[in-house]
Amino acid sequence: MRALLRSRQYLAFWLGQVTSTVGNQLTVVVLAALVVPDRGPGVFGLVLAVESAVMGVLLLAGGVVADRYSRSTVMAVADVLRLGGIVGFFLFASQGPLVPLLFAAAITGAGAALYEPAHRAALAQVVPEELRQQAYALDVSTKRIGSMAGALLAGVMLAGISPPKTLLVDVVTFVVSLVTLVWLRLPPVRTAAGPRTDEPGGLRGVLAEAREGLVEVRRRPWVSVLMLQGTVQVFFLFGPNYILVPMVSQARYGISAFGWVSAATLAGSVIGSLLGGRVSSGRPGLWAMNALAPCLLTPVCLAVDVPLWMFCAAGAVGSAGVGCFMVLWYSSLQKEFPEQVQGRVFALEGLASFGLQPIALAVTPLLVRFIGVAPFAVLAAVVLLVSTYGALAVPGTAQFATRTRKGPAVVESAVRN
Template sequence: MTKPGVRALIRDRRYRMFWLGQATSTLGNQVTVVVLPALVVPTRGAGMFGLLLAVESAVMGVLLLLGGVVADRYSRSLLMAVADVFRIIGVGGFLLFASHGPVAPLLIAAALTGAGAALYEPAHRAALAQVVSEELRPQANAFDASTKRVGGLIGALLAGVLLSGVSPPRTLLIDLATFAISLVTLIWLRLPRIRLTADVPEQGLRAVFTEARTGLVEVRRRPWVAAVMLQGTAQVFFLFGPNYVLVPMVSQQRYGIEAFGWVSAATFVGSVVGSVLGAKITSPRPGLWAMNALAPCLMTPVCLALDVPLWGFCAAVATSSVGVGCFMVLWYSSLQNEFPNHVQGRVFALEALASFGLQPIGLAAAPLLVELMGFTPFAVLAVIVLLTSTYAVLAVPGAVQLAAPKGEDNVGQGAALTANT
């Protein structure tokens, strides 16, 4: 039997609308990423810009689990629409207060964008599994990853072009317009909430913690999922988080200020290629493919330590991005297939916390560690952590298949669902 392909995905009207909203939102977000420092730094200084990023990241981290609980209680498209409203208000606050005026509204704007992201991310991952059938999820996840990379690249280029001839506040209006488009698509989509047959949600803060704990229990019942999540924690802290700081720093110091543009382009291209490759893998052992895809990521810290030519540096980051893109498609598809739909919001919230909870610390610590240890010892440490954490998880039952071992009953998989999907 032939596996459904991309054409089947594109013919799905609901997926097209879902994709359109996500694509426009991604483009607009990247415009804000480029424009915000141009608004804040000249008048308020780099310290204020860093504080805004810290507030946004902190609020997102604190509210992620709540976002997962809410995504499993209510319509995920409605929750994504609410998240867009939060971010519209936040971007509006940047527009009004980024350059001048009181600081408090500016910090509130950053908190609102962080809260919007915390609500949006778990709902988005879980909603994708609700929109498309199981056999189309690898293609949908590949499209999702590629859209984020391509949309981010187009948004950055668009912002750069507009900033050369248009004022930063007017350029920021593009983000507001993209959120409006996203809102329209989500309101049209109107996904029903996923619920158990006899499910009547409790109310109050205690109920939120109870439901969050239920998501944690679901993950603990699948040790291979917990193992891969812990793997992500280690790798983000020692490798991917530091790379986020060190790659632009080294590329500019070693090759010139314009070099990071080439490095960024190589990263985007590699991610798209990796996502496409991940969607094409049909092996009964996708976990082995996913871990082998991550292994070449060691090339980036090696090239940070060695004085390679620019083309070699670009090749290294592109290869790493291919591996990450491939891994993400296989990983997200496995989670969407493994867990009952009514707990996926909480599962993806836990996945985001595990993968990126330590990233801010890694970002802050990387330059200090490099200064203390030197690039070569730090690169050796990163390579050891990468290879050890990548292949150690394969010893956990289920990790090779990215699925529960045969004969084990997934709790909740057989529960009756009432959803007009």
């Protein structure tokens, strides 16, 4: 970590994005305070749904843009778009016509679709390969802390000043992020690879480049399987947890219980991501799968009435495993794929992992009403174990790398010659 923070380039990148994370979480809290009292929870849900839908639709295009142009510039443009969304929220969140508010949400979602692939891929240009695992560990852990700080800051400020004035603080965080990104001025990765003269323009060109990213992923079956694993686990476990954990914890232990569970989960995520940065093994995929396995403790606690401290401990241990997994997974993708396609790869990863989350959030209450919390939790635990350890049967998963055939094959070829 000391070696990372001695780099002025990485320090600027890190501080700018952590500041932006604080502002993003502050906006989520303040937006609820602006919309719900005057327009109702239904409109608040619609705003979040529009933002999420636009992000999902444009995410792959955002990966193409991140591979075509300077990633720091793409992130800066994304910040400008999201800043425009914040201004729209400031003007229309609590009053005025609904359409401009939804348009502001759409702009924010478009900015997120540009930002996420560029941010993941930019790290390879800022940090040398031997430090990327530690860089991801610091990135994941401080984002969790930044989210908590943003939520706490919003709560403190809302207690003293009006929501619109609180929202202006997020404008300051975007300005800080923009300054660091303008200072970085990362070169386009395509410049190093040389110009391409064979690609079509316009929408056909975007679709062709998106297809190239998909082909790169399909060439590596272990990557495809792990992206599918993320889709399955988000649908059956991580997505439903957003609904079931607060619902069950408040029903069993009281209205303040979810706060304790959330704090424990956040702490576990920070610890797990930092530990992930210290894993040094020829089989990081096996470590990552073993780290995911304790996530089944939360479904067990949903199915069985346990003390609150045990519920909190389950959330902390499971979240630590997810944090460790994410560090090993993202750093392995950086090593596996050429820089020229990493924006598209990370866009596909985000789309595969979280594309079904809105559906999971909508379907979970219906399934729970039909079969009950305990059977659904047992199903989630079984799906988690099968999808986690079943993925190890695919060559390359245990190593988080594509294995090349050496030894006997090379000898046989030499003998024939």
